[in-house]
Amino acid sequence: MSKTKIVVLGSFILTVASVDFSYAAYAADLAVSNLPWQISLMLMLGCCVGSSVLCLCFGRGDRLAVYGLIGSVGIFATYHLFGIVPYFYFFMFADIPSVLRWAGLALGTVLTTFWIWLIARNVRYTINHTRFVAAAFKERGDGVIRYEVQRGMRIFEKHYVEPSPLPKPLAYVVFAIAPFCLVLPRILTSAFGTNGVLLVLAALGLPMSLWLIGLLVRMFLVTVVLPLRIERERKMRVIVDA
Template sequence: MTKSETKQKDAIWEMTKKATPVNFIFPMLGAGVSYAAYADDLAVSGWPWKIGLLVTLICLFVPFVASMMYRRSNLLWVCGLILSIATFSMYFFFGTFAYFYYFVFAPMEPLLRWPGLLGGFALTLYWAATSKRTVMHTITNTSFVKRAFEENASDFRYRTQAGMALFERLNKERSPFPKIYSYIVFGIAPFYLILGRLLSSNFGANGVLFALAILGMPVSLWFAGLLVRIYLVMVSLPRKLEREHRKPVLVVD
């Protein structure tokens, strides 16, 4: 074993340590606000905070198990899996808690509930499919794989920061919504926050949740696209290279 290999950090453990605060804060924050809003204030259901607590435990447990099972292996796909879980924890807060919880649990007329719920599902699936198509185009039709994955006699090596920067230069991804949508969102949200406080405490809770839902949807779409990108580039692609070339793909940062 060479001196440089001896000094190589345990990339999987480093990724786990960086992901742990994110995996705790975002789903736990969703669980706490869910308890205050849906179980306490609106008194409609205890399921939102229980689901949030379960997601928190899973997001914390799985990376630690992976880091113990593959300790010091520096396999890229394991690092990608841990990073995917951290990205999902952020999507859970902005997408599941902020948007879908509102249309599933908040009191409202079915005429408002179902279009919002089904529309959110449709938008999320559409954006995930669009992101997958864009990422696969970058993988299969550009020089990304040859330039980002250095092939040696016994393995492939991937430098995370350099690889991500190269992908950003080669990938062409649209924004989830045009700028006019952002202007409308940032105009409506403060209006509902103020109006909710002026009318009543009950409407105030609904107003805050509505504002979170409106703000959460475009952010959740961005995280959904990021999750698709991380999975395809850092999990699916390394596994494919391992199967085709019988070589592991390692992180060398």
């Protein structure tokens, strides 16, 4: 099975899990809204149809931009399951006080927006001010520019400075409360009812959400935007080198 087909299958599995979790948590257990699983279902259809169309139309090709698009869909499916569903769905749909709802949504939106900007800035700096492009994209005299994915990733890591979505003080707090995850839901239940477990998942899942959205931005800029720019500037196709 090709890598693109594996990504399509993985996207399907992850989005199905998102639908199941959204239905079980917000429609069956809390019985507050059907919108979470319906939104997840629409995203599942969009991810699966979009990646399948790309795979069917360009699956036999080797353009890096197509490979990057399909990979970005897979990362988005992962981000939806581990970022949007546990954090944003909780603050959007759970039966919690309005102050907590809007504070949580504002915090998540501001942090996500800032993180996207920070990652995009660092990636663009790596592309424009280091030797990454010259070292990773090779022209061998056959009219195409080749990019070997694994080698390119290693070269990128050497030049890229990855910020941490979890500062050390906050990391210590997370690590300190992690052993008590089985007890915390019971404690929080007294204040938030059955929302306690979901609140813990939202709080502990926010750093994972930021890391995944950063990975998505990085994947999209390096394997979609950059090769399209190179193709436009050099008038050559950028392909994945096996």
